[in-house]
Amino acid sequence: MNSKEIFERACEIMPGGVNSPVRAYRAVGLTPRFIASAKGSKIYDIDGIEYIDYIGSWGPMILGHAREEVVKAVCDATMRGTSYGAPTVAEVEIAEMINEAVPCSEMVRLVNSGTEAVMSAIRAARGYTGRDYIVKFEGCYHGHSDGLLVKSGSGLLTENVPDSAGVPAAFAAKTLIAQYNDLDSVRALFEQHKDEIAALIVEPVAANMGVVPPKPGFLEGLREITSEYGAVLIFDEVITGFRLSYGGASEYYGVTPDMATLGKIVGGGMPMAVYCGKKEIMQKVSPTGPVYQAGTLSGNPVAVAAGLATLKILRAHKDEIYPAIDKKAEIIAKAYADAIEKYQIPAALNRVGSLMSIFFTDHPVTSFADAFGSDLEMFKKYFAGMLNRKIYIAPSQFEAFFVGYAHTDEDVAKTVAAIDGALGALKA
Numbered sequence: 001m002n003s004k005e006i007f008e009r010a011c012e013i014m015p016g017g018v019n020s021p022v023r024a025y026r027a028v029g030l031t032p033r034f035i036a037s038a039k040g041s042k043i044y045d046i047d048g049i050e051y052i053d054y055i056g057s058w059g060p061m062i063l064g065h066a067r068e069e070v071v072k073a074v075c076d077a078t079m080r081g082t083s084y085g086a087p088t089v090a091e092v093e094i095a096e097m098i099n100e101a102v103p104c105s106e107m108v109r110l111v112n113s114g115t116e117a118v119m120s121a122i123r124a125a126r127g128y129t130g131r132d133y134i135v136k137f138e139g140c141y142h143g144h145s146d147g148l149l150v151k152s153g154s155g156l157l158t159e160n161v162p163d164s165a166g167v168p169a170a171f172a173a174k175t176l177i178a179q180y181n182d183l184d185s186v187r188a189l190f191e192q193h194k195d196e197i198a199a200l201i202v203e204p205v206a207a208n209m210g211v212v213p214p215k216p217g218f219l220e221g222l223r224e225i226t227s228e229y230g231a232v233l234i235f236d237e238v239i240t241g242f243r244l245s246y247g248g249a250s251e252y253y254g255v256t257p258d259m260a261t262l263g264k265i266v267g268g269g270m271p272m273a274v275y276c277g278k279k280e281i282m283q284k285v286s287p288t289g290p291v292y293q294a295g296t297l298s299g300n301p302v303a304v305a306a307g308l309a310t311l312k313i314l315r316a317h318k319d320e321i322y323p324a325i326d327k328k329a330e331i332i333a334k335a336y337a338d339a340i341e342k343y344q345i346p347a348a349l350n351r352v353g354s355l356m357s358i359f360f361t362d363h364p365v366t367s368f369a370d371a372f373g374s375d376l377e378m379f380k381k382y383f384a385g386m387l388n389r390k391i392y393i394a395p396s397q398f399e400a401f402f403v404g405y406a407h408t409d410e411d412v413a414k415t416v417a418a419i420d421g422a423l424g425a426l427k428a
């Protein structure tokens with residue numbers, strides 16, 4: 001059975017044949033590759049093709065797939081039982097590591113997904129402030145809870161449904177929308193709603209409308225405005241946490257929010273996520289406070305083992321790992337820039353550390369509107385060109401390209417050649 005055949009079978013019994021929309025490859029008009037296995041920087045489909053993987057499970061695989069220490073930790077934990085619904089020492093250990101790494105973190109709650117982390121962080125912020133409104137940015141994605149599926153990025157943008165059906169208008173009415181990199185749009189909302197806004201949530205580097213870095217002063221401005229109005233500033237670091245640096249975007253940019261949400265890397269490729277923040281806010285969470293949130297699989301021992309093993313490697317070798325990844329990303333970004341110049345392609349390349357995106361547009365991309373204006377037909381052709389050259393990248397203009405520590409110099413050299421080939425073919 002090949003990917004095409006199994007996809008047809010899957011489409012009969014699963015919406016779009018997948019369990020998460022972007023995987024369906026609809027935006028690029030192709031058949032998704034069904035994966036057989038992955039190791040290091042490579043991913044192998046059931047058709048027997050090896051790809052260099054720049055999705056990395058959409059972020060978690062900063063150390064590469066099936067890293068030995070992580071696999072061993074998972075196997076050992078599994079042998080001791082897969083779920084207890086009771087506290088373990090490893091949960092305390094990982095919470096201490098998170099507090100030590102993440103600048104705003106004084107207390108931690110472990111959950112199962114980024115969606116759950118953000119949903120719970122917002123509930124905690126509302127419980128703490130006694131206010132109802134939240135502010136988010138158009139094109140930022142914070143998971144699929146009702147109140148956040150408003151002008152959303154990622155799969156919603158890819159499928160062109162930024163406001164999901166099935167969300168009662170009354171729920172969405174408490175979500176106010178500002179424009180990323182535009183502090184005036186934020187100030188206007190705070191002036192209008194003064195002491196009614198519980199929290200502002202932001203991806204410190206927008207990475208679900210493609211990658212759009214914060215303009216100098218933007219994150220500092222958010223810190224100032226939220227402090228002035230007594231609202232909780234939440235950095236959604238599901239993508240940037242433990243990626244831009246060991247302390248995430250907050251450490252990278254030197255701006256400390258009141259709360260942070262983490263996912264992906266913190267779970268080492270297993271379903272685990274985190275919300276954390278100042279003690280006075282986190283203590284509002286049950287059982288010490290009145291904000292309820294619970295979960296049978298929260299702090300699951302197998303997921304925690306994977307996260308702990310990953311964080312231990314990152315912490316022990318952070319001075320080597322982050323600069324090394326950055327260097328590889330820099331070489332790849334230069335290959336994009338060179339090909340854009342060489343073939344005179346209307347495209348812009350954005351990069352922050354190991355995250356990057358090429359946008360097919362003739363102007364710099366610093367806002368949602370800039371990103372949204374990209375030529376999606378051109379993206380489709382570019383995507384097919386990369387896939388044909390065995391480079392596995394996100395099948396959407398509105399996602400990130402993830403470089404990891406397992407990418408070898410040889411991978412990087414092959415990727416540089418593939419970029420030249422794929423972009424060159426756009427001109428041909």
Ligand code: HOZ
Pocket residue numbers: 020021022023057058154155208399
């Ligand atoms: N939310 C992810 C993209 N930003 C997609 C995850 C997936 O499809 O696995």
